[in-house]
Amino acid sequence: MTHNNKIQNPRGTLDVLPEDQYYWDLVRNSAENIAQQFGHQRIDTPVFEATALFARTVGEGTDIVEKEMYTFDDRGDESLTLRPEGTAPVSRAYIQHGMHSMPQPVRLYYITPIFRYERPQSGRFRQHWQFGIEAIGDESALIDAEVIHLLWSFLISVGLKDIKLFINSIGDSHCRPAYLNELESYYSKYQQEICADCKVRLRKNPLRLLDCKQPSCQTIKSDAPEIIDHLCGECEEHFTSVRKLLEMWGIPYEIDANLVRGLDYYTKTVFEIHPKSSGSQTALGAGGRYDGLIEQIGGANTPGVGFGSGIERIIMNLKQNNVGLENSASEKTSLYIAHIGEEPMETSLNLLGSLRNFGIKVNTSSKSRSLKAQLRSANTMGVTHTLILGPEEIQHGNVKILEMESGEESTIQIDKVATYFSE
Ligand code: HAM
Numbered sequence: 001m002t003h004n005n006k007i008q009n010p011r012g013t014l015d016v017l018p019e020d021q022y023y024w025d026l027v028r029n030s031a032e033n034i035a036q037q038f039g040h041q042r043i044d045t046p047v048f049e050a051t052a053l054f055a056r057t058v059g060e061g062t063d064i065v066e067k068e069m070y071t072f073d074d075r076g077d078e079s080l081t082l083r084p085e086g087t088a089p090v091s092r093a094y095i096q097h098g099m100h101s102m103p104q105p106v107r108l109y110y111i112t113p114i115f116r117y118e119r120p121q122s123g124r125f126r127q128h129w130q131f132g133i134e135a136i137g138d139e140s141a142l143i144d145a146e147v148i149h150l151l152w153s154f155l156i157s158v159g160l161k162d163i164k165l166f167i168n169s170i171g172d173s174h175c176r177p178a179y180l181n182e183l184e185s186y187y188s189k190y191q192q193e194i195c196a197d198c199k200v201r202l203r204k205n206p207l208r209l210l211d212c213k214q215p216s217c218q219t220i221k222s223d224a225p226e227i228i229d230h231l232c233g234e235c236e237e238h239f240t241s242v243r244k245l246l247e248m249w250g251i252p253y254e255i256d257a258n259l260v261r262g263l264d265y266y267t268k269t270v271f272e273i274h275p276k277s278s279g280s281q282t283a284l285g286a287g288g289r290y291d292g293l294i295e296q297i298g299g300a301n302t303p304g305v306g307f308g309s310g311i312e313r314i315i316m317n318l319k320q321n322n323v324g325l326e327n328s329a330s331e332k333t334s335l336y337i338a339h340i341g342e343e344p345m346e347t348s349l350n351l352l353g354s355l356r357n358f359g360i361k362v363n364t365s366s367k368s369r370s371l372k373a374q375l376r377s378a379n380t381m382g383v384t385h386t387l388i389l390g391p392e393e394i395q396h397g398n399v400k401i402l403e404m405e406s407g408e409e410s411t412i413q414i415d416k417v418a419t420y421f422s423e
Contacts, residue, residue, distance in 0.1 A: 010127075012127070013125065018274075037265065039107050041109070042111075044142040045086075045112075050078070050080065051069070053088050055329065058264060059263065062205070063262060065173065072293070091297060091299070092297060094106060103394040110130070126324050130308040130310060130311065131285075133307055135147055139291065141241035141302040143305050148246065148251065148269075149246075150307075151285045151287070160275070160314065164252075165251060169268050171235050172235055174235070182230070186224055210257075266288040271288060284310065289304070290304050291304065334383040336385075338365065344391065347394055348389050350373075363381060385402060387400070388401075388402060393414075399413075
């Protein structure tokens with residue numbers, strides 16, 4: 001076999017190895033705690049959905065629908081798509097399970113893999129995990145502010161202190177059409193100058209013009225009309241209320257008039273949180289209001305607001321800032337039983353079972369090996385104590401306890417070990 005035959009993980013995917021699980025536990029646990037603190041309940045939807053669900057909501061002209069979906073026909077010729085985002089599936093479930101008859105808003109959360117055929121780069125994967133929140137059925141600005149507060153608190157609680165919140169309002173069906181006309185006529189004057197992508201955006205999805213990162217388009221963009229100056233009375237009032245609540249709760253924010261998001265379903269409030277130290281394309285979490293989405297997929301006219309937050313990106317940032325490492329060693333007692341000789345091995349298996357029945361974390365060697373080799377295993381596992389069982393200990397019904405950090409040794413009767421460590 002040559003090296004070429006080795007199969008590797010698909011591009012843009014990640015193996016989460018045992019040594020990284022600590023970070024994943026930390027982030028997942030914080031996510032669940034914060035979500036529940038804010039009154040959200042967990043929902044899990046299938047990994048794949050009918051393709052039409054995403055085409056209709058995320059939008060035909062978006063990068064996600066045009067270039068990034070993992071879409072396939074199953075053996076019954078049904079077009080299915082691996083979930084490229086979490087809001088549309090949760091909205092579908094809201095309609096399908098009649099959640100409109102529950103007290104509104106229905107507050108949900110999910111922790112789930114997301115699939116997008118993107119160009120892999122730092123912090124951008126083809127499979128990533130999102131912690132997401134949706135609050136469906138309440139149009140008030142309070143809910144927007146709560147959802148932003150939740151994302152902010154979550155990122156702070158995992159240990160990311162240097163973060164920055166950007167917010168904007170992109171209006172609704174009353175005020176946005178007129179704004180888009182103005183934007184189009186402004187950009188039409190620069191048809192020759194703008195980049196190839198912007199030429200397409202101008203035709204298909206003019207709001208996305210504001211998201212262009214090409215240096216050559218920046219001057220044109222900076223003079224473009226801003227949506228925030230074109231909001232209708234209701235949208236403006238809504239945005240002001242969101243801002244007031246954020247100020248009341250001590251959440252610092254910056255208004256970014258070019259913040260438009262890459263999904264078509266947004267209305268009114270949109271927001272992103274980035275690490276302070278880095279540029280664009282690095283959102284740790286992002287979302288907004290989507291008041292038209294549920295109706296688009298066959299439900300009643302129902303408002304909604306939520307966010308998604310990329311777990312891999314959060315962990316990359318935690319590692320870069322050395323956050324969390326100091327807690328990574330388990331504080332709980334954990335044991336390794338080293339045995340020397342045949343009889344001690346028998347006794348150690350006996351002890352292993354009874355310690356586990358007491359709920360103690362313990363391991364041993366499945367084979368006879370030198371004490372040195374067994375201590376090496378104990379070290380690798382990072383246990384707090386090694387119990388040593390040799391012929392001499394067996395003879396006296398004892399076991400030797402080696403405290404790993406200090407190297408101190410003591411002796412205890414075998415039948416006292418379980419109570420000693422469970423206290
Ligand atoms: P999104 O901005 O596409 O929004 O993704 C949300 C977050 O997922 C991003 O801020 C980022 O942290 C992470 N993320 C996105 N793409 C990748 C990737 N390729 N690799 C790693 N991380 C990534 C949504 O998906 C909306 N459904 C959010 C939402 C919920 N809006 C309302 N409710």
